[in-house]
Amino acid sequence: MGKVQKVYSKEFKEEAVRLAQTSGKPIAQIARELGISDSAIHGWRRELAEHGQEAFPGKGHQTALEEENRRLKREVERLQQERDILKKAGEHLLAGKQMKYQFIERYKQEFPVVVMCQVLGVSESGFYAWRKRPVCQHKREDAQLIENIREEFHTHQGRYGSPRIYRELRDGQIKCSRKRVARLMREVGLCAKCKRRRVMTTKRDPIHPVAPNVLNREFRAEAPNRKWVSDITYIPTAQGWLYLAVILDLYSRMVVGWSMSSHCDEELVEKALHLALGRRRPVSGLLHHSDRGSQYTSQAYQLQLEQSGMIVSMSRKGNCWDNAVIESFFSTLKEECASHTLYASHDEARLALFTYVEMYYNRIRRHSTLGYLSPFNYERMGNQPTLRYV
Structure with missing residues (x-):
């Protein structure tokens, strides 16, 4: 006749563990007095520490279906833990043991060490040995x-x-x-936001005259207010598109003029030009480059350029590379300021764009073309005039 396995109730196990914790007696002695093995008490202590009130489900007093449900629940919890660990681990899965150990050390209060070791493919003994080694x-x-x-x-x-x-x-x-x-x-796992493609916003009017490409992709300027480039982009909001017209100075890549509106028309670019002229006060001979959009070829806009003594330059038809600098700026602005946010209103978007352009991009953000100086600091170090705030 085979050996009959003894079954102990949940209450018995809890009291046995409490006795071992509070009596001050050796566990081996308590086990002998209770007629059980000391390994049983050690096992019950671990189970109570790991599962709390859910410990000791009581095999002998539940149906096979209940036991199977509990087993499935534990399996689901384990799989959820593994899923959460995999989400957080990321690149650590492909990293060396040192990085995996660092991950386990960082999240040991959130996940069981044994589960993290299994997911990351390292041993518990190796992790604990790593913890004991002094950090170089x-x-x-x-x-x-x-x-x-x-x-x-x-x-x-x-x-x-x-x-x-x-x-x-x-x-x-x-x-x-x-x-x-x-x-x-x-x-x-720190990675800068990536750039995305820009959508065309301007359209040529075949009736309006166009200017030749005087800039000819010479995107360097020897001083401020020698070469300006301009273009229009859009920002999506819950109220519809918000259009942004910008003028950049090619010397420092500084935004010298801008305007925002719910309409992509001539007034949008005219306001950006007025701001740039008022803040920079350029002398005659400044080169103004744009695409062939109807906003820039309009009679009113061209008259303002002529009255300011500017040389007009326009990109070739369908050639975005002729205005690559401002295309790059819009790509950066959208990724860093607008790509991960749908603004609830035009006013919310206006404030965000204003803060980004005036407070961050012009004055703080380091520009690779400028030796990683901000546009403001680049002009200041060159002892050149910067924006005027009046």
């Missing part, structure tokens, strides 16, 4: 540098990649290399 100086420096990188990354709302983060750290007297910053950003 290089790792400590990396950990501190990662905190500095995270701070700069979030300060700029995820708009900066490793080149600009590196410049921020260097200007803050933090010694590191750009490659090291790039490596650490990859390891912790």
Whole structure:
């Protein structure tokens, strides 16, 4: 006759564990007095610590269906844990053991260590051995540098990649290399927002005369107010499109004029030009470049350019590369300011765009073409006049 397995109630197990925790007696002695094995008490302690009130479901007093339901529930919970771990782990799945151990250490209060080890393909013993090893100086420096990188990354709302983060750290007297910053950003999953394609917003009027491409893709200027480029883009909102006309100075890539409206018409670009003229007061001979959109070829706009003594230049038909600088600016603006947000109203979008252009892009954001200086600082270091606020 086979050995009959003893079945103990939930209450018995709980009291046995409580006795082991409070009596002060050795577990082996308590086990002998209760007529059970000391391994049973150790097992019950672990189960109670891991599952709390759900521990000891009581196999001997429930139907097979109830037991199967509990087993399935535990399986679902385990799969949900693994799914959540995989979501957070990201690049750690393809990283070395050190990075996996760091991930486990970081999330050990959120997920069981044993489950994370199984998901990441490392052993528990290896993790605990890693914890006991002293951290080398290089790792400590990396950990501190990662905190500095995270701070700069979030300060700029995820708009900066490793080149600009590196410049921020260097200007803050933090010694590191750009490659090291790039490596650490990859390891912790920090990636700058990517650019997307721009949709055409202007359309040529065949009746209006057009000007030749005088700029001819010479996107460098030796001083401010020598070459301006202009174009229109759109921002989606819950109230419909909000159109934005911008004028850039090619010397510093500074936005010198802008205007926003719910209508993409001549008045939109005229207001942007008025702002630029009022703030910069350019002398005659400034080159103004745009596409062949009807807003720019209109009689009223061309008259303003003529009265200001500007040289008119226009892109060739269907050639966006002839105005590549402002195309690039719009791509950056949309990705960093508008691509992840649907503004509830035109007013909300106006405020966000105004803040981005005037307070962030012109004065703070580092521009790769300018040696990673902001447009404002680039003009200031060149002892050239900047925007006038009147």
